[in-house]
Amino acid sequence: MTDRTTGPPPVHPAWLPDAAFAPVGSRRVLVAPGPDAGPVGETVVAELRRATAAHGGTLTVVDAAGPRLDDATVRAHDLVLVVAPRAGGPGQRRYPDAHPTAYLVAAATAGRYDGETGGQFAPDMVRRVRVGGTTVVAAGGAVGLLYGLHGVVRLGERAFQADDGDHLERPLTPVRMLDHWDNIDVHPVMGQVERGYAGGSIFYADGRVRDDLSRVADYARLLGSIGVNAVAINNVNVHATEARLLTDGLADVARVADVFRPHGVRTYLSVSFGSPMRLGGLATNDPLDPDVQAWWAATADRVWATIPDFGGFVVKADSEGQPGPFAYGRDHADGANLLARAVAPHGGTVFWRAFVYNHEQDWRDRRTDRARAAYDHFAPLDGRFDDNVVLQVKYGPLDFQVREAVSPVIAAMPRTRVAVELQVTQEYTGHQKHVCYLGPLWSDVLGFPLAEDATRTVADIASGLPGPRTPEGAQLRAGGITAVSNVGDDEFWTGHPLAQANLYAYGRLAWDPSADPVALLDEWLDLTFPGADPRVRETLHAFMDDSWLTYEKYTAPLGVCFMVDPLRGHYGPNVDGYEYSKWGTYHFADRDGIGVDRTVATGTGFTGQYPAPWDAVYEDLATCPDELLLFFHHVPYQHVLKSGTTVIQHIYDTRADAVDVVESWVPRWEALRGLVDDRLHARVAERLAEQVRSATEWRDQVRTYFFRKSGVPDASGRPIY
């Protein structure tokens, strides 16, 4: 990618610079993608060809017509990548007996794995072993081969060192998606990418799908390398122009799908529930209307006729002004099943968002609680959704806040496939102007033991595994993990170059939620800055490891959420910015205290939506964790935290301490000048300066706001205004 130019400046290669391929590319490599490997197999071969050409290695490509892989052949190579035949079984294909990979099948797919996976070595599974002096990667299919290749790239030289065991890798969940909130038309205020902080869309320009999709191809390559396998290419708020991607624009969508396909990524569209009226000229969008049903069926037929491996639809309905089934007296099961039945014959899936709440709330009304809304709307519908509906639930009950309780909806619907929605784009976490590495947040969320008496994690639920059966005994299918992407046509993809790490970590955590997010930073650093001075790694770890917690410390305290500026699209402080608004996000600070009473005993009752033990943990001030205190309770400023300090002194101290941390980064980054790419250094330096400015503003506004309101002096004596 470094040698491709889209006019100056060149696009940054992110975590796939040519140098990252040196350990592979300098070796004797054999690849046997199998006779049915298709475009993904071609990608693997092309990657290897490019790497070996660049770094002095050799490449042998074995196809069905090639030489048999005897022991000598294997030992004559340092790295052998091979697609293993699928295990037998009714309806399962076998490769012809003549296939040359028999040796490797034995080496790579023998043993316990077949048993664990129900007799099938799935296409995206990959096993890596050392066989003598050779590293052997065997995959269940071409996409697994691609993942196996990138696994070796990530390991680098370590992949060729002494035998460290026998590794099987497989993704937690079969759907690991990115949603793009990209618009075709540029909105005068929102810009082209809603909540986008990295320039324009890589998909669209000049009012249509780009002719030159080379940036999409580069992006697809990045996604394939981290296991992301699904992309919805347009904003969930589907405007007029974008709605027509579903019909008039299908040929263009097919071009995009063609670009994603070689990297194992399926294409999805966000569609408007109002499409039958808007696009079809129908008199209604009523999900029970036969004409509406017929319109969706015919539309789906055309989609899959054009793109046979199309993924499905993402739908935001009855939310923030988008049309939905409520207008017709129908519920969201009616709405979701309407689309599900249209796509079912094609194997399509409907991702139906649970982000439904009253966005015209009266701030005077303390009985209504937006946090309750998704549960109240959806929990009663459990069991009513078709099997190809996935309910897509934001990780928190509000909206991608820097700190929220995990949404109880995720645990509330045992008969429903649930996908957890994360946000890679930093809408509430600094607009990719602030360093805010979100791996730890997502790791906490995915690993949170929400269900089954705190034994089943959010990731377990999203994967449908290892989970329990439904109440009726059926095995739940996986929902998936999805997230809003953070890339644009920016030179560094993500505005802030360090925000690339968020995209990287998202893909890796969606693959394996148990991964250590700090260890993922090591992977990302090794790939992105290959061969860099050790100070680069040390400095970036110092910045990034706890940067989410640092961001939290200078923004809204103790889980109270928001306090962001509505005028600047949720950037920068505005303590009362949403306090008297229609959005249902309030802190209720007065001269005596702050926080939202969401208890059953005296508040909105939201804690009652949690399964045990969390309902009790959150209900009780004594057990509610400090970091969520103000999310669940309204307390006096003098309330003493478990940390031993008062709420007000915590507010004062943490905001000031966090800014000291951010300020310390500036000279440390300056010291790296010359040790990283100059343009990257300059971009990060510019963003750090802005982060210092903005964090200082946060510190001073929040501290001053609460001093003016509480009248309590800061025991540390630091300035308040």
Add this chain to the structure above:
Amino acid sequence: MTDRTTGPPPVHPAWLPDAAFAPVGSRRVLVAPGPDAGPVGETVVAELRRATAAHGGTLTVVDAAGPRLDDATVRAHDLVLVVAPRAGGPGQRRYPDAHPTAYLVAAATAGRYDGETGGQFAPDMVRRVRVGGTTVVAAGGAVGLLYGLHGVVRLGERAFQADDGDHLERPLTPVRMLDHWDNIDVHPVMGQVERGYAGGSIFYADGRVRDDLSRVADYARLLGSIGVNAVAINNVNVHATEARLLTDGLADVARVADVFRPHGVRTYLSVSFGSPMRLGGLATNDPLDPDVQAWWAATADRVWATIPDFGGFVVKADSEGQPGPFAYGRDHADGANLLARAVAPHGGTVFWRAFVYNHEQDWRDRRTDRARAAYDHFAPLDGRFDDNVVLQVKYGPLDFQVREAVSPVIAAMPRTRVAVELQVTQEYTGHQKHVCYLGPLWSDVLGFPLAEDATRTVADIASGLPGPRTPEGAQLRAGGITAVSNVGDDEFWTGHPLAQANLYAYGRLAWDPSADPVALLDEWLDLTFPGADPRVRETLHAFMDDSWLTYEKYTAPLGVCFMVDPLRGHYGPNVDGYEYSKWGTYHFADRDGIGVDRTVATGTGFTGQYPAPWDAVYEDLATCPDELLLFFHHVPYQHVLKSGTTVIQHIYDTRADAVDVVESWVPRWEALRGLVDDRLHARVAERLAEQVRSATEWRDQVRTYFFRKSGVPDASGRPIY
């Protein structure tokens, strides 16, 4: 105007419906505009021709070749309008002795008036007398004749009733201007008209000056009828496209000037101080650079060659991002004189705005006070401005607030011509969604005895009369009165039909600041709703007379200013909306009190910028008027006002009382259905509903904000949230 259609719906005729001309049009009218009356004389004749044709009267037009106006001729008419010859004197023209108006000269211009005006009956002066059964209007020129005609129209039947004396009318000041903040290009957020609440621009469409200027012609007629005689046709924030009106666009500007000219209105342009670089390709805009001076001189030459009666320039420099002389180490006298010297040979005037302040202020810094800025910048420059520079000063030191102290700059520069700038467009007073009749505000401002020990009013200063000499004994020339217009291409001109009254009152008060603003409402009502049921007048008086005070009561209290929502362009409540911003507009509310300490003793020292006695009056809490209390002082919530109530209870009570008033308007307006035009009724009803909604929001947010902060209960027991 009612019979012209610009496609449905027809444009509302404002205060010039055909019916308003019935008293004139039904009579025997003679007009003698004189041989040099030009296009304004033609307008007068055309108005009379149209009125008499519509209402059954007769019209005799006498020109130099017409019959002599003997006594019998005069007595044979009910209304005689005549241009009187100018009094003699060196350089003064006389009409030929043969001119037929000798009789009327004697009747109309004899006596004390010549003496008062230095021996000259100025072109815009007009005298009205009853001569036997005939109403005689004699003017010093064609424009006076136009004003005289509209004076008779305003009087209606009363103009033809028993002799009520001998009336001389003349405008306070020779310049009565409207500034249009219209852009050619439509800004995606600001719209086409900055701070415009009445649709698009009447001047521009599709990226250029309109081909069809008929709306401008209608507007010019409205302005001519109330004595407005100058219009700047583009935004003081001069963007790229609009900057070129000064050069490439001159032919189009000339077309606009041609449309204004027949109504006695001269055309001005807002120009960018950065024009030499932006338009001329020069390397600098430095006012002392000879090339810059030559560029401006040549540019002015071209302007006046194209439009010989062009008025001059309006300039916003070094303000809110506009370029200015500071960049070159020059001051604003250098900057203004640069342009003044270019336009002086042509008789042009430069209106140089004093709205200069630091718009990147740090909210933490309580020593800097935006209110001080204009005085600090400009007062030291007094005496340095050329004679054709007018310093254009906003009426208050901040920015067109609903309640501000009068700007001390107005009194601070006795050697400088000063124009007072008002704002007809309701930027901070409800966006023409709220009824807010601003006549009383302007009347208060213009009549405020700011200077010379409270003997000389703001209007006196703006008019240069009757005022004292400069310290050197020279007679100051008038500066003028100017305001930001409120019209757009809306069917009712002003969005809210009742906002037409603001435009009307502005023109009438600019002509005569001593006019009673409530009486001006009577004039406006009589003209706009001729022959309407008495309930219309009664109801609209009930709404409008105190509507400014009502608006004040539900918005920011006691002169503290702002508290408007930055997100909605200064519409609706947001108590802390500007509190932590860069704009220098703060209320400093904490749990104990509120207000800005601008005293010399303990505050920013702003009170020291006032002449006696106001410096002392505002400095002392005991004498500072309640309505400006928080503009000048920071006081505890329990501070007792002169009204006897506490600050906090005043905040609580007035907000609730004011909403009660606004709510009472809805049924009263509903009762007028059928008594006024249906479309007008519907528009007002829609706006009243929004005013109730918005005022309720103001009430509840402000009351709740201060309850949460102060903890003081509302003694009235009304709801707080």
